Amino acid sequence: MIITRPRDWSRIIENLESIGARRVFLMGCGQCATVAHTGGEPELRETAERLGEAGYEVTGWTVGEVTCHLNGTKLERRKHQEAIDAADAVLVLACGAGVQTTADAIAKPVFPGLESLFLGTVIRNGVFEERCQTCGDCVLDKTAGICPVTTCPKGLLNGPCGGMWNGMCEVLTDRECTHVRIRKRLAEQGRTGKGTLAPKDFSTALKPGAVNIRDRKDER
Amino acid sequence: MSRLRDKLEAGEFVVTGEVAPPKGADLASMHAAVDILAPHCDALNVTDNQGATLHLSSLAASKAILDRGVEPIFQQTCRDRNRLALQSDLLAAWSLGLENVLMVTGDDPRAGDHPNAKGVFDLDSTQLAQVAVGMNEGRDMMGHELKGATGFYIGGAMFPEAEPWDVQLARTEQKIEAGIRFFQTQAVFDMDKLERAVEAVRPLGAKIIASVLVIKSPGVIRFVNEHLAGLMIPDAIADRIRSAADPAEEAVLLAAEQVREIRQIADGVHVMPLGLDLAIGRILGEG
Ligand code: SF4
Ligand code: SF4
Numbered sequence: 001m002i003i004t005r006p007r008d009w010s011r012i013i014e015n016l017e018s019i020g021a022r023r024v025f026l027m028g029c030g031q032c033a034t035v036a037h038t039g040g041e042p043e044l045r046e047t048a049e050r051l052g053e054a055g056y057e058v059t060g061w062t063v064g065e066v067t068c069h070l071n072g073t074k075l076e077r078r079k080h081q082e083a084i085d086a087a088d089a090v091l092v093l094a095c096g097a098g099v100q101t102t103a104d105a106i107a108k109p110v111f112p113g114l115e116s117l118f119l120g121t122v123i124r125n126g127v128f129e130e131r132c133q134t135c136g137d138c139v140l141d142k143t144a145g146i147c148p149v150t151t152c153p154k155g156l157l158n159g160p161c162g163g164m165w166n167g168m169c170e171v172l173t174d175r176e177c178t179h180v181r182i183r184k185r186l187a188e189q190g191r192t193g194k195g196t197l198a199p200k201d202f203s204t205a206l207k208p209g210a211v212n213i214r215d216r217k218d219e220r
Numbered sequence: 221m222s223r224l225r226d227k228l229e230a231g232e233f234v235v236t237g238e239v240a241p242p243k244g245a246d247l248a249s250m251h252a253a254v255d256i257l258a259p260h261c262d263a264l265n266v267t268d269n270q271g272a273t274l275h276l277s278s279l280a281a282s283k284a285i286l287d288r289g290v291e292p293i294f295q296q297t298c299r300d301r302n303r304l305a306l307q308s309d310l311l312a313a314w315s316l317g318l319e320n321v322l323m324v325t326g327d328d329p330r331a332g333d334h335p336n337a338k339g340v341f342d343l344d345s346t347q348l349a350q351v352a353v354g355m356n357e358g359r360d361m362m363g364h365e366l367k368g369a370t371g372f373y374i375g376g377a378m379f380p381e382a383e384p385w386d387v388q389l390a391r392t393e394q395k396i397e398a399g400i401r402f403f404q405t406q407a408v409f410d411m412d413k414l415e416r417a418v419e420a421v422r423p424l425g426a427k428i429i430a431s432v433l434v435i436k437s438p439g440v441i442r443f444v445n446e447h448l449a450g451l452m453i454p455d456a457i458a459d460r461i462r463s464a465a466d467p468a469e470e471a472v473l474l475a476a477e478q479v480r481e482i483r484q485i486a487d488g489v490h491v492m493p494l495g496l497d498l499a500i501g502r503i504l505g506e507g
Contacts, residue, residue: 153328154299156344160391161325162377162406163449167384170449171328183387193390196346196398199303199361 001032002095003128004039004114012091013054015111021088024051025080026061026113027073027102029094034063035122038114039093047093047113059086067098073105084108136204139197144185149200152178157197222319223291224263225373228402228427234488235504236293236404236429238265241281243274254285256497260504263291263320265404265490269300272332279309283316293375293404294318297326302342303351307360310352314370322375322404323348327449346398349374353399378403378428380417381410382450389420396424404490407433407444409454411481418486429488434475434496434503435461436468468496475503 016024026044033039041063048058060083064076077084084090090106092099093113103110118130133150139157140147149155153171159179163170169177186193227234237257239250257264264285268278275281282292294313296306313321323345329337343351351361358369376395382388392403403421408414408430418428433453435441441458444451457474464470475491482489493500 154325154339154341154344156298156325156341158344158346158391158394159325160382160387161345161450162379162382163325163327164379164382164387165450165452166382167387171330179391180384180387183390187386194394194397196350196394199343199347202342 001035001120001122002097003117003120003130004033004036004095005117006038006043007113007115009050012111012113016056016089016091019089019109021056021109023057023059023087023089025059025084025087025090025108026051027067027076027090027092027094027098028061028063029067029098030063030065031067033067033094033098033114036128037126039063039067039098043093047091051091059083064094064098064102067092067094068101070101070104073098073101077105134205134209135200136209137201142193142197143182144189144191144193146178146182146185148178148182157200222263222373224293224320224402227262228487231487233483234262234429235260236263236265236488236490237261237500238267238490238492239281239285240267240270241276241278243276245276247276247281247284250281251284251288253497254288254290257491257493257500258288258290260500260506261290261491262488263293265293265295265322268295268297268324268326269332270327272299272327272329272334272337274333279313279316279318282313282318286317291320292318293320293322295322295324296348297324298341298343298345298348299326299329299339302340303361306343306348307351307355310355310370310372311366314355314372319371320373320375321352322377323352323400324377331447331449345376346395349376349395349398349400373402374400375402375404376400377406378417378421379406379450380408380413380430381406381452385413385416388417392417392421393424396421396426400426402427402429402487404429405431406451407431407492408478408482409457411478411485414482415485427487429490430482430486431490431492432475432478432482432503434471434491434493434499436471436494436496438462438467440494472496472499472502475499476505479504 028039028044044061062080066072089109091111091113092102095116099112119132120128121131135149160177164177167180169175239253266278266282278295282294285292325345329339352372352374355370358366441453461467479489
């Protein structure tokens with residue numbers, strides 16, 4: 001899921017002030033931002049209260065089911081049309097994709113209420129770790145399900161590097177070296193891990209990514 | 221012709237040293253170090269933005285040393301250049317007469333003097349070695365033919381004391397398979413571990429040059445243990461330097477002992493005098 005954290009409050013206020021907004025509509029997200037405890041119901045209530053204390057009027061709020069889903073967010077707009085019409089701005093407590101989808105769906109100034117950090121795993125409630133950079137050329141098949149691109153701070157495909165010490169990482173010294181973990185897990189599974197992983201194909205990760213599976217049917 | 225290659229392949233013991241290019245455009249201090257070390261060495265490593273701190277490029281400094289009649293080992297880190305830049309620097313190196321290359325990963329930028337820099341690591345050191353092998357065979361890493369092949373003697377780094385050993389061993393085997401012909405090790409303190417490494421690598425046809433770090437003062441111990449990744453000075457050695465009446469003299473004696481042992485075990489020795497350059501003759505036991 002996409003891991004987010006609250007944006008600095010002063011920046012949010014600065015954004016609202018920049019257009020002289022007094023009335024604000026709040027949009028959250030029922031998926032990642034809810035799990036990350038950054039854009040679910042409790043956070044929206046808290047934000048509404050805080051805006052109220054700061055002298056803003058919150059015209060309404062909603063937690064979109066999947067805010068990065070364009071049609072769903074358009075539907076959400078129709079459900080809350082009146083409150084949205086009454087607002088000068090929309091503050092979105094969702095990842096950057098959710099903010100952009102909202103900005104496409106609602107013809108009002110839309111501001112981000114969160115900072116989008118990474119694509120991560122929920123280790124346990126409230127503890128998140130980055131696990132994938134969506135590189136488009138996955139090597140997990142060869143690395144025992146541990147991503148070196150993301151979890152080795154240098155992103156080395158072959159390692160460990162010379163900074164590894166006693167199995168620990170040179171850069172993040174409190175963490176086990178990714179390549180030690182990979183080699184251990186491969187060995188545990190009776191896989192050799194011999195050979196050298198080929199250089200990454202960075203053309204698969206050119207921005208912006210776009211996929212259209214409607215076309216794909218024709219390719220089959 | 222690479223004297224380093226000739227001697228190693230002939231089974232002769234080699235001595236290498238190391239110089240750092242200046243932080244600036246004035247080569248005088250580097251040349252002063254070269255002039256002291258070179259008479260005792262078969263080749264000198266020229267570091268590449270070591271410690272992720274900005275220095276004049278290894279390429280230019282290696283060429284400057286060559287012009288002074290000394291054989292350089294051109295170091296290339298993967299940290300600062302993408303695959304296009306690495307390959308064009310390799311071609312440049314060969315065209316300038318540099319034959320020895322040492323492929324290293326490079327410290328993380330956060331450890332250096334430009335902590336905001338993007339670490340490139342487009343290739344890792346093993347992949348870079350494969351690229352150089354390809355260039356020796358006349359093609360770039362996309363398989364395109366080159367106008368003029370290179371003939372590099374390709375080296376890599378090795379860490380005989382970094383545990384877990386099975387991981388290090390697998391890594392070393394991987395590097396040999398990728399085309400690395402000689403290793404220069406991290407500073408060695410435990411000769412049993414060096415022996416273990418040599419026994420593993422020799423049958424695979426690669427050579428090992430073991431490093432000796434001259435620990436001239438307790439300050440060096442602190443610096444190494446706190447700031448150098450992948451290296452720890454063991455207590456016994458640290459205590460010996462700390463309790464010595466003349467730490468610098470003790471460091472030279474210790475280094476000389478280590479060199480004597482390494483001569484019995486490895487294919488060469490790499491001396492890092494860390495400021496005690498003038499003692500290199502004594503360290504090497506040249507009387
Ligand atoms: S290899 Fe690429 S796609 Fe696979 S987990 Fe890592 S970043 Fe994600
Ligand atoms: S120690 Fe391991 S995880 Fe850390 S940077 Fe080096 S190879 Fe990557």
